[in-house]
Amino acid sequence: MKKIAILGSTGSIGTQTLEVVSNNGDMQVCALAAGGNISLLEEQIRKFGPRLVAVWTEDKAKELKEKIKDLDVKVVSGMDGLLEVAAVPESDILVTAIVGMIGILPTIEAIKAGKDIALANKETLVTAGHIIMPLARRHGVSILPVDSEHSAIFQSLQGGRQKEVAKLLLTASGGPFRGRKRKELMNIQVEDALKHPNWEMGRKITIDSSTMVNKGLEVIEAKWLFDISTEQIQVVVQPQSIIHSMVEYVDGAVIAQLGTPNMKLPIQYALYYPERRYLPGDRLDFKALSQITFEEPDMETFYGLKLAYRAGKEGGSLPTVFNAANEKAVSMFLERKIQYLQIPEIIQACMEQHKNIESPTVDEILNTEKETYEFIKNRW
DSSP: OEEEEEESTTSHHHHHHHHHHHHHOOEEEEEEEESSOHHHHHHHHHHHOOSEEEESSHHHHHHHHHHTTTSOOEEEEHHHHHHHHHTOTTOSEEEEOOOSGGGHHHHHHHHHTTOEEEEOOHHHHHHHHHHHHHHHHHTTOOEEEOSHHHHHHHHHGGGSOGGGEEEEEEEEOOOTTTTOOGGGGTTOOHHHHTOOSSOOOOHHHHHHHHHTHHHHHHHHHHHHHTTOOGGGEEEEEOTTOOEEEEEEETTSOEEEEEOOSOTHHHHHHHHHTTOOOOOOSOOOOTTTOOOOOOBOOOTTTTTHHHHHHHHHHHOTTHHHHHHHHHHHHHHHHHTTSSOTTHHHHHHHHHHHHOOOOSSOOHHHHHHHHHHHHHHHHHHO
C-alpha cells in the first residue's frame, strides 16, 4: 500500500487528491498540512486518519487540537510543521499542493528524505528549479507533474526519448478575456477575471490564467521539469481545453494527450505512475465534439507571458522576481487595491529594477522575494 503526505490538503488540488485516494482504496494518508480551513481539515482527519497534521499558525493549531482531542493525532504548526510533514518517515510520496514559494523548503526536505514528489506547486521549480532538479537526481527521487499541461507533456514523452524531442507545445485556454485588446480590459473587475471558461481552480490561479501569467509560469516550470530550453517551448491557445499539451519530435511527429478538463486524471497518474487505473467521470465524445481550434497567444495584450519568457531565458533570480511580483500584484487586485492592467505593469517594473543573481541560493531566493515585495509596497 502506497503511503502519501499532502501539503495543501484543503485546497483544490488537495481535496481532489483525497478524492482519488478514496476512489482507489489502496493508498494510506500519513500526514496532512493546510492553512486556515480548520473545519474541512477536521473532516479530512476523521475520514483519512493521518497521524501527523500541520497548520500554519499556532492559533489555528490550538483550535484544531481542541476539535480533535479525542483522536491520536500530532498537530504541528509553522514552517517547522510543514517540514515535518514533508519528511514524515512513513510516506512514500509527497503531494505539494500549496500555493507560493512557501513550498520550496518542504520540497527540499522531502527530497533529502527520499520521497517522490507529486508536484502541483509550480513556484518551487519556477524560482528554485536549478536547486530542486539536481537535488532530486542525486537522491534518486522522481518529480512527477500534477499540473494538467505538464502531466500531458509527461504522458506524451512516453512515446519517445528525450534526445528525440524537438519542442514542447504547451496549450492554454486563453482564459475569460481571449481575443480582447488592452482598451477592453481597462475596467475589468475581480468577478470578471474569476470566471474561467473551462476549469475550476483557486482564486489566485484563476486570475493568473486570465492574464496568461500562469502559462508563463508553466513555461519556466517545463524548462526545469523536462530539461529543455525556453526557445523549445511554444504556447498554443486551444480554447476548448481538450488537448492538454503536446510533444513534437525531431521527425515531425506530434504526440498529444487529450481528455475532458479533469484534474483528477493528472493527480492519479502522478500518484500511480507508471500504472494507469480506471478513473470515474466523463469521457471525450468525438461524435459531439465539432471542432478543436488553435490560436497564437496575444503576447502584446497579455505581455505577462512575454515577461515570463524573458525571465525563463535569463534565469538566475529573475524568475523569482517575476513570480513574487505577480503573487503580490494578484493579491492586491483581489483586494481591489489596484486595477487589472496594473498586474503586468507591476511585474515589469520589478523585473526592470532587479540586479540578477546568476545562481541564487535558497536564502537569496527568499531574500529576493522580500525585496520585491518591499519595492511594490514602497511604489504602489
